Amino acid sequence: MAAHRVISQANSWRTYIIVIVVILLIGGAGTALILVRRTDQALASIQQIDPRANTQPDSTSIQKTTDQQSTTNTFVPSTLKEPFSVLLIGVDKRAESEADGVRSDTLILVRVDPLAGWATMLSIPRDSVVPLPSGSPGKVNSAYAYGFYNAEKLYGSGTTKDAGGGAAAAQTIEKFLHVKVDYTAQVDFQGFERLVDSVSGIVIDVKTTLVDPEYPTDNHGVERIYIAPGIQQMNGHTALVFARSRHSSNDFDRSKRQQQVLKAVLSAVRNRGIMDNVSLLPQWVSVLEQNVRTTLPIGNISTMSDMAGIATQLDSNRIAQLTINPLDVRVDNVIGSDIYWNSNDIASLVKRWKTGAGIAGIVTVQVLNGTNVSGLGNMATANLTKQGVTTIDAGDGTETSTTMLYDIGDHSSERQKIVDRLGLKSTQISINSARPTGASKDATLVLVIGTDYQLAGNAP
Secondary structure, three states, X not given: OHHHHHHHHHHOOHHHHHHHHHHHHHOOOOOHHHHHHHOHHHHHHHEOOOHHHOOOXXXXXXXXXXXXXXXXXXXXXXXXXXXXXXXXXEEEOOOOOHHHOXXXXXXXXXXXXXXXXXXXXXXXXXXXXXXXXXXXXXXOOHHHXXXXXXXXXXXXXXXXXXXXXXXXXXHHHHHHHOOOOOEEEEEOHHHHHHHHHHOOXXXXXXXXXXXXXXXXXXXXXXXXEEEOOEEEEEOHHHHHHHHHOOOOOOHXXXXXXXXXXXXXXXXXXXXXXHHHHXXXXXXXXXHHHHHEEEOOOOOOHHHXXXXXXXXXXXXXXXXXXXXXXXXXXXXXXXXXXXXXXXXXXXXXXXXXXXXXXXXXXXXXXXXXXXXXXXXXXHHHHHHHHHOOOOEOXXXXXXXXXXXXXXXXXXXXXXXXXXXXXXXXXXXXXXXOOOOOOOOOOOOOEEEEEXXXXXXXXXXX
């Protein structure tokens, strides 16, 4: 039950957040410069000044992470040509008044590698216990609210509440995952619905009947939802329901539906063509102005040009979705609804997020220890990583006397780098190989080290 609850909460807002931000990128592809020239004022309201770049919080608020840059000049990439990260924050602003509470119901950390043409998304469940800006541990979704209501206290006079909330959430995630968050983007429900409606809806092939007797409504009630199987033309509301429904089946099915919605929206935008998208710019700008806030420097022509380039080459098949969930990360403890995750497993998942392991075209190497020398696999992995090889966590292999390199396919260039570094013979290389026992499904090349690894002097 705890595992089901964690996965459910981790995915609840994933799709509409991703869709809005991706439309912001792809909808502008080919027309981004026109958008900049025509809508300077609107873009200025969408773009926020990131208070993290101007103010260093004191020790009683948010502690700086060990790997975060300390100077403003290196705070974020100068352009979007280098790999960068964006924290997507799903904010529930449906409360009738601010006093009723503002919540960050979803946090998704996205890493984009523009030159390689891939992206990874990592969802952080809202019940994850982390070190909070207040100095005490608590649920991760509390960080946004703390920054929202203490914006000027934390970041100085003039800091807006939205900016304060985004900054606090970003620094909390940095400390929790030990990564650098370059930008933030905040979105809400209404924006997703309006954007889908602006492209006249999306086409979805509903595989199985969807019945949800308790779908949440805007007035904090519930309603019964029924979506028949087959090809469906969905408006914004139906698409949101299809993506968010959590009572119709299991959470794995919901993840598939969310990816299906994302691809359908991207297809709808691209199929309209440049001129049709230009005609929608005023409507899109209005939606984004009301429903999106981001620290991405979208008012800069160079940045918008970079975003257009990313959108042109980023294929939906090269966007990996990862989630902190009990299937990938051990739960050390559960107290009520508070989830305490295993830090070692978190680090392994973050490594996959950084490297894009599992995405088509990305070559990753895994070392399997085929000896009885404890820790040798980790040592060999660290050695390869230092030499610029993209690695994933080591594992245990079948005991062997001969070190072997298995290529799950034919990756000649990357394979040769390993061969040259280790001095392997042709008899120690297997091309188009079956995946050896113990190897991860994310591994492209698998190095099984045998007892001769040490004898040959290759051990780090």
